[in-house]
Amino acid sequence: MATKAGVSTATASRALNGKSTVDPILAARVLSAAAELGYQPNGPARNLRRQETAVLALIISDVENPFFTSIARGVEDVAQAVGYSVVLCNADENPDKERRYIDVAIQERVAGVVLSPTGTATNVDALTTRGTPLVAVDRHLPDASADMVLVDTKQAAKEATAHLISQGYDQVGCITGPIGIPTADDRLAGYKDATRAAKRRYSAKFVRRTAYRADGARDATIDLLTQDERPDALLVANSTMAIGVLEALSELDLRLGEDVGVVAFDDAPWAPLVNPPLSVVSQPAYDIGKVAAELLMARIADSTRTFTTTTLRANLITRGSSTRKR
Amino acid sequence: MATKAGVSTATASRALNGKSTVDPILAARVLSAAAELGYQPNGPARNLRRQETAVLALIISDVENPFFTSIARGVEDVAQAVGYSVVLCNADENPDKERRYIDVAIQERVAGVVLSPTGTATNVDALTTRGTPLVAVDRHLPDASADMVLVDTKQAAKEATAHLISQGYDQVGCITGPIGIPTADDRLAGYKDATRAAKRRYSAKFVRRTAYRADGARDATIDLLTQDERPDALLVANSTMAIGVLEALSELDLRLGEDVGVVAFDDAPWAPLVNPPLSVVSQPAYDIGKVAAELLMARIADSTRTFTTTTLRANLITRGSSTRKR
DNA sequence: CTGAAAGCGCTAACAT
DNA sequence: ATGTTAGCGCTTTCAG
Numbered sequence A, B: 001m002a003t004k005a006g007v008s009t010a011t012a013s014r015a016l017n018g019k020s021t022v023d024p025i026l027a028a029r030v031l032s033a034a035a036e037l038g039y040q041p042n043g044p045a046r047n048l049r050r051q052e053t054a055v056l057a058l059i060i061s062d063v064e065n066p067f068f069t070s071i072a073r074g075v076e077d078v079a080q081a082v083g084y085s086v087v088l089c090n091a092d093e094n095p096d097k098e099r100r101y102i103d104v105a106i107q108e109r110v111a112g113v114v115l116s117p118t119g120t121a122t123n124v125d126a127l128t129t130r131g132t133p134l135v136a137v138d139r140h141l142p143d144a145s146a147d148m149v150l151v152d153t154k155q156a157a158k159e160a161t162a163h164l165i166s167q168g169y170d171q172v173g174c175i176t177g178p179i180g181i182p183t184a185d186d187r188l189a190g191y192k193d194a195t196r197a198a199k200r201r202y203s204a205k206f207v208r209r210t211a212y213r214a215d216g217a218r219d220a221t222i223d224l225l226t227q228d229e230r231p232d233a234l235l236v237a238n239s240t241m242a243i244g245v246l247e248a249l250s251e252l253d254l255r256l257g258e259d260v261g262v263v264a265f266d267d268a269p270w271a272p273l274v275n276p277p278l279s280v281v282s283q284p285a286y287d288i289g290k291v292a293a294e295l296l297m298a299r300i301a302d303s304t305r306t307f308t309t310t311t312l313r314a315n316l317i318t319r320g321s322s323t324r325k326r
Numbered sequence C: 001c002t003g004a005a006a007g008c009g010c011t012a013a014c015a016t
Numbered sequence D: 001a002t003g004t005t006a007g008c009g010c011t012t013t014c015a016g
Helices: A009-016 A024-037 A043-050 A066-081 A095-107 A123-128 A153-166 A180-199 A216-223 A239-253 A284-300 B011-014 B024-037 B043-050 B065-083 B095-107 B127-132 B151-164 B180-198 B213-224 B239-253 B285-301
Strands: A055-060 A085-090 A112-114 A133-138 A145-153 A172-176 A206-211 A234-238 A259-263 A277-282 A309-312 A315-317 B055-060 B083-092 B112-115 B134-137 B146-153 B172-176 B207-209 B233-234 B259-263 B279-282 B309-312 B315-317
Touching: A043 B146, A055 A066, A055 A095, A066 A085, A066 A284, A066 B083, A085 A095, A085 B065, A085 B083, A085 B095, A095 A112, A095 A123, A095 B043, A095 B083, A112 A284, A123 A153, A133 A284, A133 B134, A145 A153, A153 A172, A153 A180, A153 A234, A153 A259, A153 A277, A153 A315, A172 A180, A172 A216, A172 B112, A180 A206, A180 B259, A206 A216, A216 A234, A216 A239, A234 A239, A239 A259, A239 B279, A284 A309, B011 B024, B043 B207, B055 B065, B055 B095, B065 B083, B065 B285, B083 B095, B095 B112, B112 B285, B134 B285, B146 B285, B151 B172, B151 B180, B151 B233, B151 B259, B151 B279, B151 B315, B172 B213, B180 B207, B207 B213, B213 B233, B213 B239, B233 B239, B285 B309
Parallel strands: A055 A085, A055 A112, A112 A133, A133 A145, A145 A309, A172 A206, A172 A234, A234 A259, A259 A277, B055 B083, B055 B112, B112 B134, B134 B146, B146 B309, B172 B207, B172 B233, B233 B259, B259 B279
Antiparallel strands: A277 A315, B279 B315
């Protein structure tokens, strides 16, 4: 291609990269030759030479969860704006896959990674020892040598629970994720706080922990609601689980809102459509992604920044599922 | 690292890649040295040298649509099984972004790409001229020098429409995607076929075309149902649109199933939860991804294969939203 | 402003 | 079986 334009590879490279130190005439010749040949730079070669890439890895714990895909959009929008590409990797709530994708990210020498950790088993040492810029989202990292973007999910759980109690439900229960996943633990803690603050009885009988999946939540709900002493309201830790909870209610012939009040985390697009509409704790997913990407870009530019933790607020949206008609 | 193990880089390389021609003792020494130093191979260098990568690009037109994320899982599962990584790129129904990601895929010299084209503007010449293995999913490519995995969506639309008619709805309408997107066109065509086959009147008055988004579908539905002559049933082209349609129905105080029968494409997880449950055309999304990845792997192994088109069947699932109670 | 040449980290001939 | 060496395609000194 350089030969076609009659210049050296060095000049061609400079022209292609828009360096100002090139004769405009030569530059034009290079550009047209490149276009004509459908030239596409060899990324691996460039990255090898430059020792850096303009791609970000975004490793999320579940592609099928709208909460995480909204984060993805936030990350993408800011990355695109500054000329970075982002590749999504789906860890699928599976520490092994997560591990593998972290390795891939390192091996491909990505410029930085945004990670929503699958849980306690997450090990980011490989990233930190190499100094790969990292931002954790949604779930905090235990050892914490990274920027983090979180949501005040414990507080939100507390408010949601208090709301249910104030609506006249006598015994609120809680369906949350596995032990060790910070969001699952925090939401339970908030639930517990609110229960005690309202002088209601807290008992493990009213909580169920299961994988962040619809089927698990369905079984847990059936189990919870078929015991002798059963709750008449439920705090549900995410929208995937909410699907299972609603299925269970329908199977048990229990009326949503009336027989069992429900508030679920995450304002899924379908939440207003069920009958009655589902009350939710809306998390600022897009903003989480946006802030995370900004933090990452800042750290790529300056690796000596101190680590920050940004905590965003969630927002309780009350709809029909958490009110009893009188 | 090679020096630490006291061997040449060549031997180290061989050991790391599990070549059999290495003294087991040396190999062990290399491996332990690598582990100790936290050695991670340099991907760009390896890829440059090998002139190939073990990563697949999956460019989908909308990460927030469960249909596409299911495809993603299908692709991932088979890729992982044979040691490939897959990076997801979100074209966001935007031809420019799609274009950019195709360029990225080429520049990074990925082993192959699975693409769900955003529409007619899609140009895969860059891929085909370079001989990058490509499989198109969901929407066929006009010029067709690629394997394709499609769904017989026209036939499915026809069956769904016929079902609505057989349930006693007098005038079925159709909400579909933009002109030029094959799935949108095909679903309309199937609707038209069924309407005519049943000797019902077909009129453009009963169809609305809009972006594959909830808000567009909502507006279109309100528009459609507030005109003088209004349909009493709707075929909806995907689940994102279905959300908008259900919103509109609720705003207009029209009862789902009773006042307006609805069948929508894609069996979203929430479809059974609305009241009455939503009848859907279930597409085998996971299998689409699975077959696409298999095809891609086959083509990577043998680039001389002839191009094939696989058409999978969709499945009508009737629930309450398409039946009138008597 | 341009060209020649070195070298990024790795793997595959080739030689031993 | 192991080491030596060349070279993948690019960018970037360093000379001119």
